[in-house]
Each structure stands twice: as structure tokens, then as C-alpha cells.
Amino acid sequence: MHKNKIFIIAVLIASCGGGSGPDPTLQIPTPTSTPSYGYCGDQSTTALDVSQQLSWPHYAADLASSRYLPTSKITEGNFNFMTLAWKWCSSIEDVLIENTDIEVDRNEVTPIMIDGVLYASTQLSQVAAINPTDGKTIWLFDPESHLAGRPPNHGFLHRGVAYWSDGVEKRIFIGTGDSYLYSIDAVNGEMDSNFGDVGKINLREGLGRTIKNEYYGVNSPPLVCKDTVIVGSSVHDFPMEPLMPPGDVRAFDALNGDLKWQFHIVPHLGEYGSETWENMSNENAAGANVWSWMSCDEELGLVYLPTTTPTNDHYGGDRYGDNLFAESIVAIDLETGERKWHFQTVHHGLWDYDLPAAPNLVDVITNEGTEKLLAQISKNAFTYVFDRETGIPKWPIEEKAVPQSTIPSEKTSLTQPFPSKPAPFDHQGINADNLINFTYELRSKALDIVSQYDYGEFYLPPSDLGALAVPSIAGGGSWSGAGYHPEKNILFVPSVTLPFVTRIERSGLQTIQNRDYVHGPDGLPLMRPPYGRVTAISMDTGEHLWVAPVGNGYESNSAIADLNLSDLGYHQRIFVAVTKNLLLTAQQKLAAFNLDTGEKIGDHDLPGDAMGAPMVFELNDKVYVVVAVGDSETQSELLAFTLDE
Numbered sequence: 001m002h003k004n005k006i007f008i009i010a011v012l013i014a015s016c017g018g019g020s021g022p023d024p025t026l027q028i029p030t031p032t033s034t035p036s037y038g039y040c041g042d043q044s045t046t047a048l049d050v051s052q053q054l055s056w057p058h059y060a061a062d063l064a065s066s067r068y069l070p071t072s073k074i075t076e077g078n079f080n081f082m083t084l085a086w087k088w089c090s091s092i093e094d095v096l097i098e099n100t101d102i103e104v105d106r107n108e109v110t111p112i113m114i115d116g117v118l119y120a121s122t123q124l125s126q127v128a129a130i131n132p133t134d135g136k137t138i139w140l141f142d143p144e145s146h147l148a149g150r151p152p153n154h155g156f157l158h159r160g161v162a163y164w165s166d167g168v169e170k171r172i173f174i175g176t177g178d179s180y181l182y183s184i185d186a187v188n189g190e191m192d193s194n195f196g197d198v199g200k201i202n203l204r205e206g207l208g209r210t211i212k213n214e215y216y217g218v219n220s221p222p223l224v225c226k227d228t229v230i231v232g233s234s235v236h237d238f239p240m241e242p243l244m245p246p247g248d249v250r251a252f253d254a255l256n257g258d259l260k261w262q263f264h265i266v267p268h269l270g271e272y273g274s275e276t277w278e279n280m281s282n283e284n285a286a287g288a289n290v291w292s293w294m295s296c297d298e299e300l301g302l303v304y305l306p307t308t309t310p311t312n313d314h315y316g317g318d319r320y321g322d323n324l325f326a327e328s329i330v331a332i333d334l335e336t337g338e339r340k341w342h343f344q345t346v347h348h349g350l351w352d353y354d355l356p357a358a359p360n361l362v363d364v365i366t367n368e369g370t371e372k373l374l375a376q377i378s379k380n381a382f383t384y385v386f387d388r389e390t391g392i393p394k395w396p397i398e399e400k401a402v403p404q405s406t407i408p409s410e411k412t413s414l415t416q417p418f419p420s421k422p423a424p425f426d427h428q429g430i431n432a433d434n435l436i437n438f439t440y441e442l443r444s445k446a447l448d449i450v451s452q453y454d455y456g457e458f459y460l461p462p463s464d465l466g467a468l469a470v471p472s473i474a475g476g477g478s479w480s481g482a483g484y485h486p487e488k489n490i491l492f493v494p495s496v497t498l499p500f501v502t503r504i505e506r507s508g509l510q511t512i513q514n515r516d517y518v519h520g521p522d523g524l525p526l527m528r529p530p531y532g533r534v535t536a537i538s539m540d541t542g543e544h545l546w547v548a549p550v551g552n553g554y555e556s557n558s559a560i561a562d563l564n565l566s567d568l569g570y571h572q573r574i575f576v577a578v579t580k581n582l583l584l585t586a587q588q589k590l591a592a593f594n595l596d597t598g599e600k601i602g603d604h605d606l607p608g609d610a611m612g613a614p615m616v617f618e619l620n621d622k623v624y625v626v627v628a629v630g631d632s633e634t635q636s637e638l639l640a641f642t643l644d645e
Contacts, residue, residue: 261337
């Protein structure tokens with residue numbers, strides 16, 4: 001396979017009329033043809049004339065991060081009748097040809113669509129404007145961020161851009177791998193000379209420390225709310241030198257780039273929460289950044305920050321205390337940057353249980369009126385639900401005793417918060433009941449594997465021997481985020497089950513030398529299935545409505561092939577989008593599910609695993625679904641599907 005190109009899969013579905021909802025008696029037809037993946041060449045075009053649109057103007061559809069488009073044109077009856085329409089390719093390959101030492105990571109972009117133009121980023125922090133009906137490039141902006149070297153953590157990857165307009169000016173904002181915030185004219189792709197320093201802001205400045213590029217960058221889209229651009233950061237997770245980058249979140253004026261506020265997630269001495277960093281350890285603390293995207297309630301004037309684990313991810317002997325505002329949801333005043341409320345989901349985090357995605361802002365209609373709620377998923381497989389104005393939990397959250405560390409220099413929190421509702425959406429901890437049990441032999445082998453480590457209760461801290469953690473650092477919930485159907489008040493949470501081990505070893509500044517995923521016997525997973533799933537949760541009651549497995553890959557394993565098992569799911573990250581009639585998932589395939597039952601409607605092959613969340617839009621009476629695929633090992637393409645008319 002050809003390496004290091006970009007994929008965006010666009011699924012084009014022609015209108016086949018509306019629908020009132022799924023019909024349980026409907027016989028789903030099967031496609032009569034297989035799409036042909038053709039040539040993806042150099043292309044250029046002009047902007048599209050728009051007569052009608054349902055846009056997707058934000059990374060997760062809207063400021064509430066719903067991943068929802070109110071279209072009824074995709075139905076159970078037509079989903080399986082898609083054929084290839086178009087593909088899109090970026091100029092990333094040209095850069096890679098000239099820079100053979102660069103190896104890009106996964107293509108994790110979710111494009112946005114507004115005013116008849118699709119905007120997407122590439123792994124190299126390029127921005128492309130694309131004609132959404134034929135996949136041809138309108139313009140391409142290349143900040144040449146690759147010249148600064150490899151970005152932190154996963155390296156060359158990027159997830160998207162943001163849009164702003166005051167009715168006259170139209171801008172695209174991107175935070176780049178080399179830690180700049182750019183303002184780009186959405187019409188012609190040129191830098192806005194009136195923004196910051198001739199179109200860009202150096203985000204490594206103003207952090208109170210000298211910041212090396214290899215430890216700090218941006219790979220998630222900024223949040224644009226009203227006339228404010230809010231940007232987080234990607235920070236190297238482990239201490240490579242005494243002063244690593246802090247996780248400050250900053251807000252800039254969208255028109256000129258002036259700094260509006262800067263929130264210290266690790267509070268400075270004397271600020272609210274600084275006492276939770278014992279022995280003044282906040283002076284040298286780092287991380288606890290917002291590496292994912294954010295949500296905003298324009299009416300309330302609040303921005304919601306999902307924060308992460310401080311540096312070091314698995315050792316807190318240098319940062320005693322609860323460590324606010326790490327692993328917290330923090331509500332911030334949009335105009336002033338003042339903290340309005342917060343809730344810490346993990347005290348003194350040692351498991352890398354980041355809040356990996358923006359919270360879903362949901363409105364639940366009751367007899368008393370509208371409940372303005374916030375639902376925050378986590379890597380730890382909990383969903384935390386609050387009144388988003390006050391921070392009061394929708395359902396009680398109880399502090400419960402948890403296992404304590406055996407590392408002499410560690411001081412574990414005695415308790416952690418456990419929501420009473422909703423129930424966890426994936427396994428928590430390891431015990432005899434949730435290990436693989438297809439056969440007695442497999443169960444025995446699984447017990448032998450876990451006996452090599454410390455294992456058992458949820459929140460078991462890292463240890464000298466190595467502690468098994470479920471969920472792993474990949475979740476539970478992940479940056480794929482959840483989707484929300486506002487008419488049905490259902491939250492759709494994708495998750496994977498993949499155990500992880502952390503072993504404490506001290507070597508200079510590093511404290512974790514061994515951490516890795518733990519697999520089960522005979523090439524099978526260690527845990528009971530499903531290994532990839534979507535859980536539907538009622539925001540009215542907090543109850544689970546259904547669980548649907550997503551993906552496959554183990555059913556033909558020789559150890560279980562004769563058992564004729566199905567629907568085991570697969571532990572590859574799952575992404576979702578929601579329409580009026582369907583839940584769409586992207587993983588090994590692009591699939592559709594019944595909203596009320598979780599029954600699978602059908603799926604379409606992709607040329608590789610999906611790497612970014614799908615998005616949906618209507619344009620000129622047609623509906624489109626777009627999803628990113630591709631990594632360093634798979635061929636780069638741009639695909640589009642449509643229905644035969």
C-alpha cells in the first residue's frame with residue numbers, strides 16, 4: 001500500500017423523500033453493486049452556488065457538540081444503496097515526497113461545512129477548502145508547520161478547524177502542530193493580516209516558561225463562540241525536563257487576535273484551587289491541558305473545558321493533593337475567563353482518565369420546563385450529568401473509597417466520585433466475572449495472564465508489579481465523543497474494551513517505563529465482549545436503553561470458530577453521527593443503526609479503518625456524510641458515495 005496520504009470519505013446520499021421514523025417490519029434491501037475506488041488526482045474548482053443547506057459549521061455539528069443533523073433524507077430504506085461519487089486528495093503527498101523523514105500519523109479530521117464549502121485540515125496542519133459536491137479543491141493553505149519538527153505525543157496528526165463570521169468577514173481558524181493560531185480568509189485562503197502578528201499568534205509565548213516546540217502544539221480545532229476564539233493545547237505527557245508546558249486555555253478576539261483571557265488549569269499560588277496542590281507543587285506542575293475540543297452555551301455565556309491528567313500521567317509523588325483543575329469539567333465565563341463552577345471527575349489522577357471529548361449540552365423538556373443539562377463522558381466509562389448553569393448534578397454523585405497505592409512516595413486520594421446514574425457504559429476493573437469465558441480453557445488461560453499483575457477493583461493504582469487498568473488510557477470513552485438526538489433525548493456513547501498495564505519504574509525524571517495493552521489468550525481479547533460498542537442512554541431517566549456491538553475480527557479465531565459466535569465487536573475506536581432517523585457509526589465500516597433498538601441496518605466497506613468522526617450536511621437538496629480514514633500504512637484516497645437516481 002502507498003503510505004502517508006490523506007483520506008476523507010464522503011458519503012453522498014440523494015434525497016429519497018422524508019420519513020416519520022423507522023419501521024420495524026421493513027425489509028432492508030441489499031446493494032446490487034460494489035463501489036469502485038478510482039483515481040484521485042490534482043483538482044481545482046470554484047465555490048459552489050448554494051440554494052439550500054443544512055450546515056455543519058462546528059467540529060461536532062454545533063456549539064453543543066451534538067453531532068446531530070436534523071435531516072430525514074437518510075433512511076433505513078435507502079442507506080444500503082450508496083455508490084461512489086467523488087474523492088478528494090490534499091497536497092500532503094507533495095510535502096512528504098520532499099521530506100522523506102516525515103511520517104504522518106492517523107488522519108483524524110472531521111471537516112466542517114458552511115456556505116457551500118467544506119473545510120478540512122491535514123496531518124501537516126494544512127487547511128483545504130473543498131467543493132462538497134465533487135470533491136475538488138478550491139484553495140489550500142499550508143503554514144509549513146512541518147519545518148518546526150515533529151509535534152508532541154502522536155506527532156503529525158490533526159482533527160479540524162473552526163469558522164467565524166461577523167456577517168462581512170469570514171475566517172477559518174486553525175491551531176497548528178508547531179503551536180500557532182492562524183486566521184485565514186475563508187474565501188481565498190489567505191492569512192488575515194489584521195489578526196495577531198500578520199495573521200498568526202505564537203501560542204508558546206505568554207505561558208510563563210520557555211516552551212520547546214517538541215513538547216507543545218495544537219491538534220484539535222479551536223472553539224469559536226460569538227466573537228471569541230478559545231484554544232487549548234497538546235502537551236507532552238511525561239516530564240522530559242523539570243519545567244514542562246502548562247495547560248493554560250486562552251481566548252482571543254476573533255477579529256484582531258487580542259488576548260481576552262487566560263485560564264490557569266493548574267492554578268497559580270493564591271488562585272482558587274491552588275491549595276489542592278500540596279507543598280506548593282503547582283509552581284512546577286504541568287499538563288492538565290484541554291487537548292480535545294470544547295462546548296459553549298451562547299445564551300448562558302459559558303464555555304465548558306474538559307481537562308486532562310497532569311504530568312506525569314501515572315505518578316503523582318511530585319504533586320500531592322487533589323490537583324484542581326485536572327480531570328475536571330470547568331465552566332468558564334465566555335467574556336471574562338472567570339470560573340463559574342467545576343467538578344473534578346478524578347482526584348489526583350494516576351490512570352490517564354482524561355475528559356477526552358467536549359461535553360454534550362442537552363435540553364430535556366419536563367413538566368416544569370426545560371432542563372439545561374451537560375453530559376460529560378470520560379475515559380473511565382462514567383457519564384457525569386449536571387445542570388450546566390449551576391453545576392449541580394442531575395443525579396447524585398457519591399464519593400466512595402478506592403484502593404490505595406503501594407508506592408511509598410505516592411499519596412493516593414482516599415475516595416473517587418461515582419455517579420449513581422447513568423451506569424458505566426463499559427467494564428470497570430477486572431474480576432472473574434468479566435474475563436473471557438467462551439470455554440473453560442480460555443477462561444483458565446485468562447486467569448493465568450492476569451495473575452502476572454496486580455488486578456481487581458476499579459481505580460487500582462499503578463504498582464511495582466504492574467497494575468491492570470480497565471478501562472485503559474484509550475477508554476472507555478475517547479476523543480471520538482458522544483452523539484445526542486435532541487427529539488428523543490438519547491445520548492449515544494461509543495466505547496472500546498482493552499485492558500492496560502502500568503508499572504512504576506524510576507529513571508531520572510521519568511517514572512513510567514513500562515505501560516502497554518494486555519491481550520488475552522490465543523490471540524483473543526482478555527475481557528468478555530462486546531469489545532467495541534455503542535450504548536444508548538436516556539437523558540430523561542439516566543437508564544441504558546440498549547447496547548449494540550460495533551465491528552468484528554475475532555469470530556473466525558480458531559479457538560472459538562466452532563462456537564459460531566457473532567456480534568463480538570472490535571476494539572478499534574468508534575465514531576458516531578446522528579440524524580433524525582439513524583445512528584451512523586464509523587469504524588471498520590460505515591454503518592447505520594436503528595435509534596430506538598440498536599438494530600443494525602447495514603454497512604458499507606471503507607478502504608481502511610475510520611480515523612475521524614463522521615459529519616453530515618444537506619446541500620442543494622442532497623444529503624452528505626463525510627468521514628476520515630487513513631494512517632501511515634494505508635493508501636490515501638478521497639471517497640464519495642451517492643444513490644443511483
